[in-house]
Amino acid sequence: MLPIAVVGPTASGKSALGIALAEELNGEIVNVDSMQLYRGMDIGTAKLSIEERAGIPHHQLDVWDVTETASVARYQADAIADVEAIISRGRVPILVGGSMLYVQSLIDDWQFPPTDPEVRAKWESTLAEVGIDALHAELATQDPAAAAIIEDKDPRRTVRALEVIELTGQPFKASQPPKNAPPRWGTRILGLRTxxxxxxxxxxxxxxQMFAQGLVSEVEQLVSEGLVADSTAGRAIGYAQVLAAMEGELTWDEALERTITGTRRYVRRQRSWFQRDPRVQWLEAAADPRSRALELLR
Incomplete structure (x- = not known):
């Protein structure tokens, strides 16, 4: 059977559906959640425990240190190798996650645009002068579609998008493959509608529950391992708010509430992104997505 991707918004039940499909179809799971790539980021990313993985092999979990900068290109190469190894073993790759650019890098033939140290340094200098809010506003002026999918507090991706726009003379999105092309390996894409x-x-x-289960202690441990606010891992929803509270910039109640509202904002971006992909076959998350998924896959 061809690979299956399970996509959709945060908290919609992707992990549970991925496990159910892997059990039914002799599958192995490939993670497509950018923050679950980081070792030690477990509670705040809702990473399945070893027991919850039910003996099913999982790939692309716990592969980066929190001090490392995320790289979609690096993920793409490593995850493609994992998928092809699973296929070679006669098993079904189940790609599970909602990180939009990571999903697209894996299921589409995305050739990443060029980079230029001088151009990047120029935009990094601008960032230092005007701050992330103003730089993201500049991106929104030049490329509203890119600004809509890049977190407004994500300096690295904002700089990268502006670099690509300057180097190519095209919107950042133009460097991405179209969403109507046949997906890599003929992957079937299932989306959880909420x-x-x-x-x-x-x-x-x-x-x-994350806060009650020890998210703050998890962040304290990661800080001892090098986690800082100005990093890819440190800007993750939940982790950023806890770090801010630890520095006295937020109360703990504010950290909790901002994690909730930040997640809801992210969900709106996920919905918009995946709904624009005509290849997704939608399942109602609140119904019985497992049964419906198996019907579609027969």
């Missing part, structure tokens, strides 16, 4: 009235309470409950 409604706000169903998903929002799940997001709030899950966030409160």
């Amino acid at each position: 409604q706000a009235e169903w998903l929002n309470p799940r997001i709030e409950l899950r966030t409160r």
Whole structure:
């Protein structure tokens, strides 16, 4: 059977569906959540425990240190190798996650645009002068579509998008493959559709559980291993808010509430991104997505 991708918004049940499909179809799971790539970022990313993985091999989990800068290109190369090794073993790759650019890098033939140290240094200098809010606003002026998918507090990706725009003379999105091309390996893409009235309470409950289960202690441990706020890992939703509270910039109640609202904002971007992909076959997350998925895959 061809690879299967399970995509959709945070807290929609992707991990559970991925496990169910892997059990049914003799599959192995390839993670497509950018923050689950980091070792030690477990509670705040809702990473499945060893027991919850039910003996199913998982790939692209716990492969980066929190001090490392995320790289979609590096992920793409490593995850493609994992998928092809799973296929060679006669098993079904189940690609599970909602990190939009990572999903696209894996299922599409995305050739990454060039880089130029001088151009990047220019935009990094501008960032230092005007700050991330103003630089992201500049990106929104030049390329609204790119600004809509890049976090407004993500300096690295904002700089990269402006670098690509300057080097290519085209919108950043123009460097990405079209979403109507046949996906790599003929992957079947299943999406979990959610409604706000169903998903929002799940997001709030899950966030409160993360704090109750020790998210703050997890961040304290990661800080001892080199986690800082000005890093890819340190800007992850939940981790950024805890770091800010540890520095006295937020109260703990504010950290909790901002994690909830930040997750909801991210979900809106995920919904918009995946809904624009005509190749996704949608399942109602609140119904019985496992049964429906198996029907579609027969």
